Amino acid sequence: xxxxxxxxxxxxVPFTRFLDISFDKVEEGLAICRLPDRPDLHNHVGGPHAGAxxxxxxxxxxxATLSAFGDQLSRAVPLPTTATxxxxxxxxxxxxxxxxxxxxxxxVVALLDAGERPEFDVAVEIRDADGTPVAELTxxxxxxxxx
Numbered sequence: 001x002x003x004x005x006x007x008x009x010x011x012x013v014p015f016t017r018f019l020d021i022s023f024d025k026v027e028e029g030l031a032i033c034r035l036p037d038r039p040d041l042h043n044h045v046g047g048p049h050a051g052a053x054x055x056x057x058x059x060x061x062x063x064a065t066l067s068a069f070g071d072q073l074s075r076a077v078p079l080p081t082t083a084t085x086x087x088x089x090x091x092x093x094x095x096x097x098x099x100x101x102x103x104x105x106x107x108v109v110a111l112l113d114a115g116e117r118p119e120f121d122v123a124v125e126i127r128d129a130d131g132t133p134v135a136e137l138t139x140x141x142x143x144x145x146x147x
Contacts, residue, residue, distance in 0.1 A: 029101035031063035037093045047090040060099035061122035061139040068101050076143035083139045093129030
Protein backbone atom coordinates (compact mmCIF):
# COMPACT_ATOMS: atom_id res chain seq x y z
CA UNK A 1 0.00 0.00 0.00
CA UNK A 2 1.30 3.45 -0.83
CA UNK A 3 -0.91 5.04 1.85
CA UNK A 4 0.83 6.18 5.05
CA UNK A 5 -1.12 3.95 7.43
CA UNK A 6 0.02 5.79 10.54
CA UNK A 7 -1.27 9.08 9.19
CA UNK A 8 -4.46 7.37 7.95
CA UNK A 9 -5.18 6.02 11.45
CA UNK A 10 -4.43 9.35 13.08
CA UNK A 11 -6.92 11.04 10.76
CA UNK A 12 -9.68 8.42 11.00
CA VAL A 13 -9.42 7.56 14.72
CA PRO A 14 -9.37 10.85 16.67
CA PHE A 15 -8.64 9.12 20.00
CA THR A 16 -5.18 8.17 18.70
CA ARG A 17 -4.44 11.88 18.25
CA PHE A 18 -5.75 12.65 21.74
CA LEU A 19 -3.28 10.16 23.20
CA ASP A 20 -0.45 11.42 20.93
CA ILE A 21 0.21 7.91 19.60
CA SER A 22 2.94 7.92 16.96
CA PHE A 23 3.98 5.29 14.45
CA ASP A 24 7.63 4.25 14.27
CA LYS A 25 7.17 1.54 11.67
CA VAL A 26 4.36 -0.01 9.67
CA GLU A 27 5.10 -2.74 7.17
CA GLU A 28 3.25 -5.85 6.07
CA GLY A 29 2.01 -7.61 9.19
CA LEU A 30 4.04 -5.45 11.60
CA ALA A 31 3.47 -2.15 13.38
CA ILE A 32 5.42 -0.34 16.09
CA CYS A 33 3.65 2.50 17.90
CA ARG A 34 4.67 4.80 20.72
CA LEU A 35 2.77 6.48 23.57
CA PRO A 36 4.48 9.45 25.23
CA ASP A 37 4.85 9.76 28.99
CA ARG A 38 2.22 12.34 29.90
CA PRO A 39 1.04 12.97 33.46
CA ASP A 40 -2.58 13.28 32.30
CA LEU A 41 -2.40 9.66 31.04
CA HIS A 42 -1.08 8.29 34.37
CA ASN A 43 -3.02 6.09 36.76
CA HIS A 44 -2.97 6.01 40.57
CA VAL A 45 0.46 4.25 40.67
CA GLY A 46 2.19 6.71 38.33
CA GLY A 47 2.31 4.71 35.12
CA PRO A 48 0.23 4.91 31.95
CA HIS A 49 -3.42 4.09 32.61
CA ALA A 50 -4.49 0.59 31.54
CA GLY A 51 -6.92 2.13 29.05
CA ALA A 52 -4.11 4.11 27.41
CA UNK A 53 -1.95 0.97 27.19
CA UNK A 54 -4.83 -0.99 25.70
CA UNK A 55 -5.53 1.73 23.15
CA UNK A 56 -1.87 1.85 22.15
CA UNK A 57 -1.82 -1.93 21.64
CA UNK A 58 -5.16 -2.06 19.80
CA UNK A 59 -3.96 0.76 17.54
CA UNK A 60 -0.74 -1.11 16.76
CA UNK A 61 -2.71 -4.29 16.04
CA UNK A 62 -4.99 -2.33 13.70
CA UNK A 63 -2.03 -0.88 11.84
CA ALA A 64 -0.50 -4.36 11.46
CA THR A 65 -3.87 -5.62 10.18
CA LEU A 66 -4.27 -2.78 7.70
CA SER A 67 -0.72 -3.21 6.49
CA ALA A 68 -1.49 -6.82 5.57
CA PHE A 69 -5.08 -6.48 4.37
CA GLY A 70 -5.48 -2.85 3.30
CA ASP A 71 -5.89 -3.99 -0.29
CA GLN A 72 -9.10 -5.78 0.78
CA LEU A 73 -10.88 -2.64 2.04
CA SER A 74 -13.02 -2.38 -1.08
CA ARG A 75 -14.74 -5.64 -0.13
CA ALA A 76 -14.30 -6.06 3.63
CA VAL A 77 -14.02 -4.04 6.83
CA PRO A 78 -11.40 -5.03 9.42
CA LEU A 79 -12.87 -5.17 12.93
CA PRO A 80 -11.46 -6.38 16.24
CA THR A 81 -13.64 -9.10 17.77
CA THR A 82 -11.87 -9.96 21.03
CA ALA A 83 -8.78 -9.00 22.97
CA THR A 84 -6.95 -10.45 25.91
CA UNK A 85 -4.39 -8.52 27.89
CA UNK A 86 -1.89 -9.50 30.54
CA UNK A 87 -0.38 -6.68 32.55
CA UNK A 88 3.07 -7.81 33.72
CA UNK A 89 4.60 -4.76 35.36
CA UNK A 90 3.87 -1.08 36.02
CA UNK A 91 5.18 0.84 33.04
CA UNK A 92 7.34 3.88 33.58
CA UNK A 93 8.05 6.53 30.98
CA UNK A 94 7.23 6.33 27.31
CA UNK A 95 5.89 2.96 26.12
CA UNK A 96 6.21 1.19 22.78
CA UNK A 97 3.87 -1.46 21.35
CA UNK A 98 5.03 -3.94 18.72
CA UNK A 99 2.25 -5.79 16.90
CA UNK A 100 2.74 -8.83 14.66
CA UNK A 101 0.18 -10.59 12.52
CA UNK A 102 0.14 -14.28 13.47
CA UNK A 103 -1.91 -15.46 10.48
CA UNK A 104 -0.96 -16.37 6.95
CA UNK A 105 -2.14 -13.58 4.66
CA UNK A 106 -2.88 -15.97 1.75
CA UNK A 107 -4.98 -18.21 4.03
CA VAL A 108 -7.02 -15.28 5.36
CA VAL A 109 -7.63 -13.90 1.86
CA ALA A 110 -8.60 -17.40 0.63
CA LEU A 111 -11.26 -17.60 3.34
CA LEU A 112 -12.57 -14.20 2.29
CA ASP A 113 -12.56 -15.34 -1.35
CA ALA A 114 -14.62 -18.38 -0.31
CA GLY A 115 -17.28 -16.08 1.14
CA GLU A 116 -16.31 -16.69 4.75
CA ARG A 117 -15.60 -14.16 7.47
CA PRO A 118 -12.01 -14.94 8.49
CA GLU A 119 -10.70 -14.36 11.99
CA PHE A 120 -7.01 -14.01 12.82
CA ASP A 121 -4.80 -12.99 15.72
CA VAL A 122 -2.33 -10.17 16.15
CA ALA A 123 0.14 -10.45 19.05
CA VAL A 124 1.26 -7.25 20.75
CA GLU A 125 4.02 -6.66 23.27
CA ILE A 126 4.28 -3.37 25.14
CA ARG A 127 7.66 -2.31 26.53
CA ASP A 128 8.55 0.63 28.75
CA ALA A 129 11.33 3.17 28.29
CA ASP A 130 13.92 0.67 29.57
CA GLY A 131 12.75 -1.99 27.11
CA THR A 132 11.11 -4.04 29.86
CA PRO A 133 7.97 -5.91 28.76
CA VAL A 134 5.02 -4.48 30.70
CA ALA A 135 2.00 -5.98 28.92
CA GLU A 136 1.07 -8.57 26.30
CA LEU A 137 -2.07 -8.68 24.20
CA THR A 138 -3.66 -10.87 21.62
CA UNK A 139 -6.22 -9.07 19.50
CA UNK A 140 -8.47 -11.17 17.29
CA UNK A 141 -9.57 -9.43 14.11
CA UNK A 142 -12.05 -10.28 11.40
CA UNK A 143 -12.58 -9.10 7.86
CA UNK A 144 -16.33 -8.51 7.62
CA UNK A 145 -17.43 -8.66 3.99
CA UNK A 146 -19.17 -5.51 2.75
CA UNK A 147 -22.84 -5.92 2.03
